[in-house]
Amino acid sequence: MEENKKNLNFIELIVEKDLAKGLNEGRIQTRFPPEPNGYLHIGHAKAICMDFGIAQKYDGICNLRFDDTNPTKEDVEYVDSIMEDIQWLGYHWENIYYASDYFPQLWNFAIQLIQAGKAYIDEQSAEEIARQKGSPTQAGTLSPYRDRPIEESLKLFHQMNEGLIPEGKMALRAKIDMASPNMHFRDPIIYRVIHYPHHRTGTQWRAYPMYDFAHGQSDYFEGVTHSICTLEFEVHRPLYDWFIDELKIMRPEDGDYRPRQFEFNRLNLTYTIMSKRKLLQLVQEGLVNGWDDPRMPTLTGLRRRGYTPESIHNFIHKIGYTKFEALIDIALLEHSVREDLNGKAKRVSAVIDPLKLTIVNYPEGKIERMEAVNNPEDESMGSHEIAFTRELWIEREDFMETAPPKFFRMAPGQEVRLKNAYIVRCTGFKKDANGNIEEIFAEYDPQTKSGTPESKRKVKGTLHWVSVPYSIPAEVRLYDRLFKIENPAEEKDFRECLNPNSLAIKTNARVEKELETAQPFDSFQFQRLGYFNVDPDSTENRLIFNRTVSLKDSKNK
Ligand code: ATP
Numbered sequence: 001m002e003e004n005k006k007n008l009n010f011i012e013l014i015v016e017k018d019l020a021k022g023l024n025e026g027r028i029q030t031r032f033p034p035e036p037n038g039y040l041h042i043g044h045a046k047a048i049c050m051d052f053g054i055a056q057k058y059d060g061i062c063n064l065r066f067d068d069t070n071p072t073k074e075d076v077e078y079v080d081s082i083m084e085d086i087q088w089l090g091y092h093w094e095n096i097y098y099a100s101d102y103f104p105q106l107w108n109f110a111i112q113l114i115q116a117g118k119a120y121i122d123e124q125s126a127e128e129i130a131r132q133k134g135s136p137t138q139a140g141t142l143s144p145y146r147d148r149p150i151e152e153s154l155k156l157f158h159q160m161n162e163g164l165i166p167e168g169k170m171a172l173r174a175k176i177d178m179a180s181p182n183m184h185f186r187d188p189i190i191y192r193v194i195h196y197p198h199h200r201t202g203t204q205w206r207a208y209p210m211y212d213f214a215h216g217q218s219d220y221f222e223g224v225t226h227s228i229c230t231l232e233f234e235v236h237r238p239l240y241d242w243f244i245d246e247l248k249i250m251r252p253e254d255g256d257y258r259p260r261q262f263e264f265n266r267l268n269l270t271y272t273i274m275s276k277r278k279l280l281q282l283v284q285e286g287l288v289n290g291w292d293d294p295r296m297p298t299l300t301g302l303r304r305r306g307y308t309p310e311s312i313h314n315f316i317h318k319i320g321y322t323k324f325e326a327l328i329d330i331a332l333l334e335h336s337v338r339e340d341l342n343g344k345a346k347r348v349s350a351v352i353d354p355l356k357l358t359i360v361n362y363p364e365g366k367i368e369r370m371e372a373v374n375n376p377e378d379e380s381m382g383s384h385e386i387a388f389t390r391e392l393w394i395e396r397e398d399f400m401e402t403a404p405p406k407f408f409r410m411a412p413g414q415e416v417r418l419k420n421a422y423i424v425r426c427t428g429f430k431k432d433a434n435g436n437i438e439e440i441f442a443e444y445d446p447q448t449k450s451g452t453p454e455s456k457r458k459v460k461g462t463l464h465w466v467s468v469p470y471s472i473p474a475e476v477r478l479y480d481r482l483f484k485i486e487n488p489a490e491e492k493d494f495r496e497c498l499n500p501n502s503l504a505i506k507t508n509a510r511v512e513k514e515l516e517t518a519q520p521f522d523s524f525q526f527q528r529l530g531y532f533n534v535d536p537d538s539t540e541n542r543l544i545f546n547r548t549v550s551l552k553d554s555k556n557k
């Protein structure tokens with residue numbers, strides 16, 4: 001037991017203590033509370049693994065709650081994608097809730113605050129209110145509307161909701177403490193006017209609660225025991241607690257129960273950004289090809305790129321949960337998917353930039369079926385056959401007319417092994433009118449067939465290849481990091497640091513015939529080139545592959 005404790009993260013330790021104390025009669029309830037204003041990213045996966053993971057581990061429940069308090073930014077498209085992504089990660093929610101379901105309760109609570117003299121309608125602009133906030137060391141200025149009669153505030157609050165008040169002309173503020181060292185206590189705005197239909201409640205409401213006025217109370221209405229979120233909400237916690245205290249005065253029947261909030265460090269990754277607002281900008285301005293662009297840090301983008309749920313779980317487990325902000329090297333994420341696919345992906349051959357190789361002493365029309373092991377890490381995956389013929393495709397960069405001493409690939413007079421086949425010696429090449437290499441010639445040594453007893457000779461280089469008649473055309477999309485600098489979030493304009501070479505499309509690739517039946521999202525290792533998966537844009541006649549990740553970290557190449 002003591003041993004085990006060492007492997008627990010700090011929130012699991014808290015939960016175990018609470019269970020030992022019998023808090024909330026041993027009930028564990030968490031929630032994942034996204035705002036449906038964009039697609040989920042890898043940072044959200046960290047929160048999801050925590051919220052759902054805790055419930056799973058301690059026999060509790062985790063609900064999915066959409067914090068939909070800002071209709072202008074939210075949409076059902078996002079609601080649907082969020083549900084799909086959570087399920088893809090392998091989690092199941094107990095219930096789906098929406099903060100908008102609580103609009104009536106929140107409205108009544110706001111009315112009660114006004115009646116208790118703890119909230120008032122301010123007619124100043126948001127800018128004016130912000131100017132009067134003061135600074136952490138200097139008290140703010142009291143609003144001239146702060147002590148207006150309760151009846152007046154009540155009447156105006158109703159008018160706000162009836163559509164009689166233009167946006168920005170009035171707001172409901174909690175009357176707390178304009179001198180509090182916590183800026184969130186300086187009469188925060190709790191309701192504002194929005195004349196834009198809500199994706200669920202339509203035009204029923206015109207006065208909308210602020211996120212801070214909805215979040216903690218939603219937890220309370222649902223019976224959340226552990227409200228887990230990221231560190232930036234730590235300073236909001238006392239305000240959430242204040243609202244709950246006020247709410248409890250009105251609901252004495254609820255006894256001792258209250259949700260408690262715990263904060264962990266958010267995930268930041270190098271060479272990418274983690275803000276939904278900025279990701280939306282990339283999509284809207286056409287700087288990427290949609291939310292599921294394989295360069296995006298979104299879960300839908302990572303899935304399309306070939307990431308597996310297991311690779312994401314392993315990554316989240318490796319980085320862990322702490323109270324310290326950090327910037328995680330994206331190479332760690334790439335390592336996780338490489339590690340996972342290494343054990344799972346079938347090895348096949350593909351040539352991205354094909355150059356013809358003719359084996360001049362190999363009979364025309366002859367076909368040999370060579371055995372290709374599917375995965376050397378897992379014998380149970382078996383093997384498949386790959387056709388060997390007189391005409392082959394090899395990688396253009398695997399040939400050099402005049403090679404330096406350490407170039408152990410194809411060059412005139414030099415020997416190389418063709419993977420799963422024979423040793424061949426390059427005997428010449430042909431150039432086109434522009435001086436480009438058009439074709440290479442070689443002779444094979446029949447005594448060197450892979451896997452046969454007579455094949456004793458060894459050569460330094462092994463090349464991958466596919467047969468000209470027994471390969472099929474494909475498009476291959478090679479990805480690099482989305483940004484050219486480590487921390488684009490810190491720049492004035494993150495768009496200026498986009499990596500112009502983040503996508504290279506190769507339209508003439510050839511892949512072995514075995515891949516004819518490959519389905520969207522299937523993953524493979526292309527020998528020597530990396531892990532690739534089938535893009536859903538593929539058609540029956542045209543396969544498209546995405547490079548998920550190269551075989552080695554580029555820094556160590
Ligand atoms: P963004 O900053 O990208 O707009 P957000 O915090 O506004 O994200 P929400 O939809 O409110 O997005 O987030 C839902 C949950 O996911 C919250 O509990 C939030 O703390 C958590 N979360 C968001 N971003 C990260 C991150 N980078 N790392 C860990 N958790 C995150």
Ligand code: MG
Nearest residue numbers: 034035067211
């Ligand atoms: Mg948020």
